[in-house]
Amino acid sequence: MKKEMEMLLKLQEIDYQLGELERSKDYLPDMIFNLEKEIEDTNRELVETEEELKNQNLEKKSLELEVDSLNQELNKFQQQMKVIKTNKEYDALTTEIANRKLKISKNEDRILELMDSIDELEEKSTELKKKKEDVDATNTTQLETLRKEMDSVGTKIKMKEDERKNVTVRIEKRLLATYERIKKGRGTDVVVAVKKGACGACYKSLPHQRIQEIKMGNGIIICDSCGRILLWTGE
Numbered sequence: 304m305k306k307e308m309e310m311l312l313k314l315q316e317i318d319y320q321l322g323e324l325e326r327s328k329d330y331l332p333d334m335i336f337n338l339e340k341e342i343e344d345t346n347r348e349l350v351e352t353e354e355e356l357k358n359q360n361l362e363k364k365s366l367e368l369e370v371d372s373l374n375q376e377l378n379k380f381q382q383q384m385k386v387i388k389t390n391k392e393y394d395a396l397t398t399e400i401a402n403r404k405l406k407i408s409k410n411e412d413r414i415l416e417l418m419d420s421i422d423e424l425e426e427k428s429t430e431l432k433k434k435k436e437d438v439d440a441t442n443t444t445q446l447e448t449l450r451k452e453m454d455s456v457g458t459k460i461k462m463k464e465d466e467r468k469n470v471t472v473r474i475e476k477r478l479l480a481t482y483e484r485i486k487k488g489r490g491t492d493v494v495v496a497v498k499k500g501a502c503g504a505c506y507k508s509l510p511h512q513r514i515q516e517i518k519m520g521n522g523i524i525i526c527d528s529c530g531r532i533l534l535w536t537g538e
């Protein structure tokens with residue numbers, strides 16, 4: 304019986320590993336997707352920030368040029384002011400001057416806003432460049448490992464299945480059927496160790512006599528409560 308129990312434990316270990324491999328077929332693509340997405344998102348954010356920075360610098364430059372030419376006009380009107388002859392001329396010039404002053408003031412306000420915003424964008428761009436460097440390096444390494452793992456999952460499953468066959472042929476048919484039935488209903492925990500005088504899976508406490516039987520290992524003892532195979536590991 305001890306030999307059979309050993310085989311069952313071996314089978315259970317293989318089934319754990321097969322379960323992990325099957326699960327990895329789901330989570331590996333997710334992990335790969337997320338790592339790739341992080342690289343793309345960081346890159347896109349950097350490109351967008353740089354683009355915005357470029358646009359704001361262009362806007363600032365153009366406003367500054369406009370202020371220069373407005374100042375020249377203003378200067379010209381102020382010179383004309385010294386030689387005017389009529390009230391009508393005076394009124395017209397006053398309007399032109401007020402007009403230019405208002406525009407200059409508006410442009411200067413916007414330039415100040417842009418200067419603040421450009422400072423922030425430059426800071427953000429520096430941070431993003433650093434982040435991109437980190438993300439590129441870390442994620443590329445991880446992706447390499449994960450893609451290799453992904454490529455080998457199929458082969459690993461095939462190998463485990465062969466290994467499983469080699470074990471199952473060495474287990475008595477009825478015992479194997481019992482194992483498969485429990486596995487179907489309970490999942491991967493089929494053979495469980497006795498812990499603190501109770502079933503290690505459902506924690507139902509076991510009578511002293513039962514524990515003795517399990518210790519002896521003379522037969523397959525099933526937990527009354529959860530139906531799993533009980534094993535003595537010398538707790």
Ligand SMILES: [Zn+2]
Nearest residue numbers: 502505526529
């Ligand atoms: Zn149990």
